[in-house]
Amino acid sequence: MTVEIGLGLQSDKPAGAYARLARAAESHGFDVLTVFGDLMYQPPVFPLLEMAQATSRVRLGPACLNPYSLAPYEIAGQIAALDLASAGRAYLGLARGTWLGAVGLAQPKPLATIEEAAAVVYRLLRGDRDGYRGQVFTLAPDTALRYAVQRPDPPLLIGAWGPKGAALAGRIADEIKVGGSANPDMVPVVQDRLRVGALAAGRDVDEVGIVLGAVTVVDTDGEAARAKARTEVAMYLAVVADLDPTVTLPDGLVARVGEFVDAGEHDAAGRLIPDGVLDRFAFSGTPAQVAAQAQQLIDAGVRRVEFGTPHGLTDDRGVDLLGTAVLPLLRR
Template sequence: MITMKGFKELGVAMTGVFPVSEAVELAKVAEEYGLGSAWFAEDYFFRGGIPYMAAAAMATEKIRIGLGVVNPYSRHPALIAMEFATLDEMSNMRTVFGLGSGVPFWMEQMGLYDKKPLSRTRACVDLVRKIMTGENINHEDKFFTAKDIKLVFEPVRKSAPIYLAFEGPQGLELSGEIGDGVILSIFSTPAYVKSAWEHVAIGAKKVGKSLDDYEMVAYMPTVIDDDLDKAINIAREFSKLYLPHSQPGGPLMSHAGVKPEDTTAMFEAAKKGDDALLSELIIDDFVKELCLVGDKESCIKRLQQMVDAGANTIVAFPVPGADPIENAKILGSEFTHQLK
């Protein structure tokens, strides 16, 4: 039986599409309106998530500051530990660090991706945690080398939380086994959340770990607007950045009713630069299933469905064309207290 701690909080996210000043303002507004967390994406090749986090940490006092996510390819675990510990000090222990394999398409563009993301991530988490203890570390495996590595400052927390981010069943099981939480991909649906919990539980069971304090974070592209058609069209434009690179037949799309041939067609349209065709392929039903769109009443209903499925923390992912600041105000002042 899966034991979950129930609804925790609503949060906001910020991507590198937006200027740093807007990211900081969003974190400040989120804190002012009672939201629990602000998450910052590291999407290549946009603005970097870690500078966002640092700026937000210095501008706020209470809200959790999360990174969702870095990967085990572009940074050595020693650098991840160093940055993690520094951000945790800056935020007075409010930092949550997300680690995942990244978007394969982006990794391949830099020649960084390999075919063993789970093994590499496991090794990375293990080494980051060792370095975060502040002790002298000598470590060698097929992925990473650490020769007499020791942080020259004392981390404020020697066991700060690391959340993993994976879509597939094996990655989710690894998240349950070694992670303090899991960050689900954007476009998560209630059906996918339920399935994700099942796999997280399998991983936790391997090591006899309780899930009482385990957190499942779900990102939802958010456009709150009384004009549903307008909201759908705004979210559709955003979806063009991500849906074509989704795994055809993967669990995320399958649980949303998006067939493999649909995803493949989106990829081919995006590759050819056929924006009109891509708009036709991302039909309204896909947008309504994969995003948080519409008026306040319908958005509250959808959020509750996500909570009922097991999403502890739901994060409003910013969509160009929608106002993330206004969304944060609505989430905090009107939505948070209605969810249970």
């Protein structure tokens, strides 16, 4: 099995920064560049198109778009544009999305919504004019894109933690991403959950690649890197901690961390996170420490490790260290 190493970037940077980081990442030998689709950040298509023009080899995609705030025909258009700009290197990430209540969006029938959105997107990309009628989405017969596409079938990634989302990925996806995890113990859990859907669809579970990605902070000053990672993890610990059935947290930790985060005291929140918990939800420390964490995931059976933002004490420094000091340790 060929294992990919990728970078995940937040869409909070000015024009030009993405091209610079993408060129550096490709020159170092990274395989995939992902842009997150988090609420109230720039739409991922902007940085992805910039990175497509600055690279020639790496795969590119959003992880993830959600079909509540973006209609499937718009998703199809954005992926078609990215695939055209990158000469066939795009992938599509779909997930239910998080925190959409803040903009007044309910999220009913999440599994049907994701599955039907994928069905509509790929019908449009294939030029299928038969129409589609689901519980959530509809395409009238003869509804078709009015422009040429690069490929009818860019790979599909589904972002999911739970059993039902993983089973859906097992039925229809090329990859599943467990975001916010650096925990090798999650890999066999995800494999078992994927297998349920794969068997139902007559697929081999190994057809679906498992991607784990999380906050990453690497620096030659390992303690400074881990301190920054603690602060970053504190902001989303409450979201992901309850999703991992293999982790037992100290009593009251999530509530205490949440109180500090709500008060804007992120450093104090981070200091509460023990080393063992930090290592389940982030890659952090010296290059050797980060490489060792990633190698555990590879040994557990992931197809892709994704080093997420902020990468280092600064983006450029982090990407450089990941490329020059971490990647060589993983590819010996």
